[in-house]
Amino acid sequence: IGGVHNLYKMMANGELKVPAINVNDSVTKSKFDNLYGCRESLIDGIKWATDVMIAGKVAVVAGYGDVDKGCAQALRGFGAHIIITEIDPINALQAAMEGYEVTTMDEACQDGNIFVTTTGYVDIILGRHFEQMKNDAIVCNIRHFDVEIEVKWLSENAIEKVNIKPQVDRYQLKNGCRIILLAEGQLVNLGCAMGHPSFVMSHSFTNQVLAQIELWTHPDKYSVGVHFLPKKVDEAVAEAHLGKLNVKLTKLTEEQAQYLGLSRDGPFKPDHYRYCLPYNQAFCLPYKNQAYCLPYNCWPWDPWVAQRFGTCLWPRARSWRPGIESHIRLPVHGACFSLCLCLCLSLSLSLSVCDYHK
Template identity: 45%
Template structure:
């Protein structure tokens, strides 16, 4: 612990946890070679020098490596939690004590504390916001309009946040560019599918210790996160049902070999329910009433609104904690419904979130997205912008290099053929 650690503004659980956090941050860093290469370049070039930056993220070992890279690039950064149950307290302590990064995050913090931390973050007068769900950006737009001239842009890596940003733009209130990190190929193909798929089941198993083989698992939503959860559940022997509102995705799930049906029908079969839609009240009163006794429900979408816990609470005669992050709601009918992680992100509430190797690419996109905003200050129109293809390709190439994998290279003849319309069969 540095001598100046206590002088850094912070609100964490316990700075004495820093040694453990430091060890875990370094362990995660072993699986994040792309971000390490970006950090080393940032340390030399200082592309974020003088930039005030706010990051509202899950405070995990992987996020810590991103924060360290941003600071290496010259950013004056502050970190707050994007979810009350996702903070790893030892990691938060280490960032303050060992790296001098102001952190305001405590696992289990209440909503009042969370919103106070959002205000503290905005008091930093950021030029760039890294958001997870767009709460900081929405608060800025609604209540801090006088700070809008300071904003260069924001980056967002959740589906929920992208939907909110698009809604802001449609309403004419998004006056700055926002980088859509979520739709980068090196993000959603890997983070959403492989990361969410593995970490969601990890969280479920840690919370319950149930055997998935032979269970019927209902996955609500067949976006990239839903695909990952469905594939991993089937891989562990579960019978998987998918519910969808999009005809193309429902057809894709069918072609992938899953049963597809409305939720009102699926509730007759499910032993375990996973919501990954980004929408509100995907599981609600009429579903709870018709579920099997002791059905387990959990969420892997960003906010805790996919499961209507208020209605479930009103239907219950008793609620008791049966295991850590596991609550049983005894209904007046005599049946019970088991809720994991208070309806919050189960992979972060009861486990450690995505594997570091996956977050390596996601956070590489975040770091390069921030650099891109600074380099193009004043040139980008307000609204959502995709991560440039060349940055996506750079991240993929760096990942392959770190994995020791080589690719083919087009010959001159092949390049000519691919760019010609006169050459045929």
């Protein structure tokens, strides 16, 4: 995510001089490398570093995106009770619907035995959290280098630091409790283990190679900017890995393809189809043969959005990403569509309330 984020920043500042493809948000990367890769390599890192019994422990996972989902699944699979912290109401609701407890780090820090930061943000676990943790709480990160954990605070405030073995440090705090920090707050699956299995990494590397080939062979299709990986290429990456798992694909008949309006060879899904609600993406609606995207964190009637953009719906270009590129105002029919969406949602809510009172 760091590289992609920097590309978008360069584009916003006018510093990007060549076309680029965002491989990180491709389905065969984000839904496989991020989720399934972390689901296995996180446990490797924790076990190789500590050999701790995970069953019966309370594990706090900061975030509930693709990486976070894999980590939570892995820890729960080993018998841990999972607590999720989240800033996004949609991700928080997903976590709750999966049966996880969702609360803030200020509260979770008192209960956790194992802490995993997975957000890609800064300042997730701070000094005040360390001071409230249980003795020998294990703290690690699997997402965005060492910026998520305030390692500097530990170094400056611990009365003793013991290096148990490479990449495993035990800090004794002034309150008598000890904190076990893995990989110095860097990526635990790389610092304390061997990283993701090669099979799932093959998805990501194939994505990168095919993205470069796509840019080289079709230069006229891509202007200067950051673009999404074409759906056809995404599907090709997935298909290339099916044989290893002995997967047999069903082939559409001509009649089925005509009924669906698809080619028998794909792509089988529209560009806005994301296979599940993705992390840091948008809710997209089809309208007049285009995908109109509604960011998960705003609504058409949001006053801030109306003041800034005039509307919260805009056509999705191949290089679209929320919060970075310029937003295109819709003409009158777009505003009408936005209004209709509001009315439909309001009517649905009213009917639900009436049904509840019955």
